[in-house]
Amino acid sequence: MTPGVGPRAATKLLERFGSAENVFLARRTELESLRLRPDTIASILKKEFHENAIREFEKVKELGGDVLVLDDGAYPNLLREIADPPIVLYVRGSWRECLEAPCIGVVGSRRSSTYGENASQMLARDLAQKGIVIVSGFARGIDTAAHRGALSINGKTVAVLGTGLDSVYPKENSKLAAEILESGGAIVSQFPLATPPLKENFPYRNRIISGLSLGVLIVEASERSGSLITARLATEQNREVFAVPGNITSRNSFGTNFLIKSGAKLVQQWQDVVTELPAEISAKILPPEIEKSSKRFSQTELAPADITDQERKLWSLLSSDASTHIDDLIEASGFSVGEVVTALLGLEIREAIRALPGKHYARKI
Amino acid sequence: MTPGVGPRAATKLLERFGSAENVFLARRTELESLRLRPDTIASILKKEFHENAIREFEKVKELGGDVLVLDDGAYPNLLREIADPPIVLYVRGSWRECLEAPCIGVVGSRRSSTYGENASQMLARDLAQKGIVIVSGFARGIDTAAHRGALSINGKTVAVLGTGLDSVYPKENSKLAAEILESGGAIVSQFPLATPPLKENFPYRNRIISGLSLGVLIVEASERSGSLITARLATEQNREVFAVPGNITSRNSFGTNFLIKSGAKLVQQWQDVVTELPAEISAKILPPEIEKSSKRFSQTELAPADITDQERKLWSLLSSDASTHIDDLIEASGFSVGEVVTALLGLEIREAIRALPGKHYARKI
Numbered sequence: 001m002t003p004g005v006g007p008r009a010a011t012k013l014l015e016r017f018g019s020a021e022n023v024f025l026a027r028r029t030e031l032e033s034l035r036l037r038p039d040t041i042a043s044i045l046k047k048e049f050h051e052n053a054i055r056e057f058e059k060v061k062e063l064g065g066d067v068l069v070l071d072d073g074a075y076p077n078l079l080r081e082i083a084d085p086p087i088v089l090y091v092r093g094s095w096r097e098c099l100e101a102p103c104i105g106v107v108g109s110r111r112s113s114t115y116g117e118n119a120s121q122m123l124a125r126d127l128a129q130k131g132i133v134i135v136s137g138f139a140r141g142i143d144t145a146a147h148r149g150a151l152s153i154n155g156k157t158v159a160v161l162g163t164g165l166d167s168v169y170p171k172e173n174s175k176l177a178a179e180i181l182e183s184g185g186a187i188v189s190q191f192p193l194a195t196p197p198l199k200e201n202f203p204y205r206n207r208i209i210s211g212l213s214l215g216v217l218i219v220e221a222s223e224r225s226g227s228l229i230t231a232r233l234a235t236e237q238n239r240e241v242f243a244v245p246g247n248i249t250s251r252n253s254f255g256t257n258f259l260i261k262s263g264a265k266l267v268q269q270w271q272d273v274v275t276e277l278p279a280e281i282s283a284k285i286l287p288p289e290i291e292k293s294s295k296r297f298s299q300t301e302l303a304p305a306d307i308t309d310q311e312r313k314l315w316s317l318l319s320s321d322a323s324t325h326i327d328d329l330i331e332a333s334g335f336s337v338g339e340v341v342t343a344l345l346g347l348e349i350r351e352a353i354r355a356l357p358g359k360h361y362a363r364k365i
Numbered sequence: 366m367t368p369g370v371g372p373r374a375a376t377k378l379l380e381r382f383g384s385a386e387n388v389f390l391a392r393r394t395e396l397e398s399l400r401l402r403p404d405t406i407a408s409i410l411k412k413e414f415h416e417n418a419i420r421e422f423e424k425v426k427e428l429g430g431d432v433l434v435l436d437d438g439a440y441p442n443l444l445r446e447i448a449d450p451p452i453v454l455y456v457r458g459s460w461r462e463c464l465e466a467p468c469i470g471v472v473g474s475r476r477s478s479t480y481g482e483n484a485s486q487m488l489a490r491d492l493a494q495k496g497i498v499i500v501s502g503f504a505r506g507i508d509t510a511a512h513r514g515a516l517s518i519n520g521k522t523v524a525v526l527g528t529g530l531d532s533v534y535p536k537e538n539s540k541l542a543a544e545i546l547e548s549g550g551a552i553v554s555q556f557p558l559a560t561p562p563l564k565e566n567f568p569y570r571n572r573i574i575s576g577l578s579l580g581v582l583i584v585e586a587s588e589r590s591g592s593l594i595t596a597r598l599a600t601e602q603n604r605e606v607f608a609v610p611g612n613i614t615s616r617n618s619f620g621t622n623f624l625i626k627s628g629a630k631l632v633q634q635w636q637d638v639v640t641e642l643p644a645e646i647s648a649k650i651l652p653p654e655i656e657k658s659s660k661r662f663s664q665t666e667l668a669p670a671d672i673t674d675q676e677r678k679l680w681s682l683l684s685s686d687a688s689t690h691i692d693d694l695i696e697a698s699g700f701s702v703g704e705v706v707t708a709l710l711g712l713e714i715r716e717a718i719r720a721l722p723g724k725h726y727a728r729k730i
Contacts, residue, residue: 084702115612115614118614119612119613119614203703203707204703223714229706229710232706232707232709232710233703233706236691236702236706236724245610245611245613245618245622245625246610246612246613247480247484247610247611247612247618248484248609248610248611248632248633248634249480249483249484253610253612254633257610257631257633258633260610260625260631261630261631261633261637262713265626266610266622266625266626266631267613268613268619268622272626326601336449337448337449337598337601338569338572338594338598341597341598342568342594342597344597345593345594345597348627349593349623355627359601
């Protein structure tokens, strides 16, 4: 709230003085040594702006919220890692619990199709069911569907606003905001209280969505959609980018199909997101079910149900400890190339085996 | 047509005797030295089967067709390369012209959706327009739409039958068969005349579709679709596999989305296929338009139309001869990270620039 102090000056000041408090205790000569602009130095030395900040902080507290500062232990670690993290983060609700859990951003067009809204709601619901916090932008369309999907099973969801923490935009989402807070979710913004919905602020909002998350799932995006920018920013932040495919005849899926073509992970179901998360997280969510059951069953009985005789035969020839080349499977089974390929594909679709590079195959654990 | 002589025995015989003709001139002792089964040797020595073959060949000629043999110079080279090429190939129509041109298989479910049929027809039409021959399986649904798409602009298309060359299955496609031949297309089968539509023959038909083609485009495929097997066989044959994405809520797109997840190239439009073809083919179809026009325009005027000022600025900073790192673009432009990312994305979507590994960018030629 100090005129002349943007992210760069703020970073410089925090590095020099260690904390925001110390910045305001600094002498003019100390500030001058940092080669700041004269009006910036004047702003810092004026108590008036400092008092504005104190009043702002009191108002946030009245709302039941808090303000996290970059040099603060409570500031989310993942967000701190990005190239230009916001200096302050306004938070409301159960932000601490939410931001400690694995977060996934689920975003997309405001002008969404019914398909996109259904896909957003379904995937957000399924991910929330597995204990993943759904971070989204509180916008119409895909974002609202994502928040609603998490709420539908009493899951946690974080709304990142492009407005001040005390504003609700779009207006029709005021009930949604209340529900998010009631369900143990959180509302987050980098903008001062009473900031109206300004077009230029939304890209910054998107950067926080990906900054707080391990990955971002784009559900629907047209060619000119801001969601494509979110996806690109997520890549710059070294976050996983996921996208839901859609009909090539739908404008709403142009962007997501384009993202997949450019390397985003295609998502058909929640598992496609979870398998890409860090191993310590995905292992908790995806328990090694076959391994567990292997204590009770013999190798042969382990074969998945509802498979053909040829699939069963090939399954019996495969191991989970070492991979087998397709030629060896053809030789050992006595089946034709076509039969072996067909059976392996059947097993792969049932997630019973894994295709490895160079035509090698192994059982999935 | 000789009982006991399947693909393996036939290959062995052709290798030993050099041509099919010589096989039938071979002596018993020569045949015995190849360790063939006694009844196979008896079949080969019996003139009766040989005469059947001659009658079959005459019937094919009456139909206006021909029979290509694996040891024949006219046999398609790409098909000869696969693991177990059919020994004989029955052909009708302008097969020579078709099989010399670049071929792409376009296939998919028989029980297709309207979306899938439209996508199949549109992509086959656009590819045929560029001189690519559309190879498909003459089945209901996606295959029929693919043939029709090529015919809609008088393009060439090859129907690979799972029946004999003289049968038309499904019956409602008899008009389609005539149109394919009239438009300079071809009809192909590996099965003897009068072979009815047998379920077990269709996987062999699929293998020929991919065997004749540089790549196979799967337009729609459910979880259990034969098209997934075609895709896998195409991979085994070292062919490119392409797939059209679709809504994750559609059963018909489950298989194609799955294929993309497993590495198939996502196709939104015909260019996505052509760019993956061998350079000598794609270069002819995708002329370097920007390079051509560079003789007439200065560097700045070359920038694509309908772009923002920021996009134009970044375009001017990029070169087609060397790549530039995003940090250098941020530095040189004076734009923020977000602005640069947004503008680069805009240029990339317009296919004006190319994103390279490690956050480097270059102009497209």
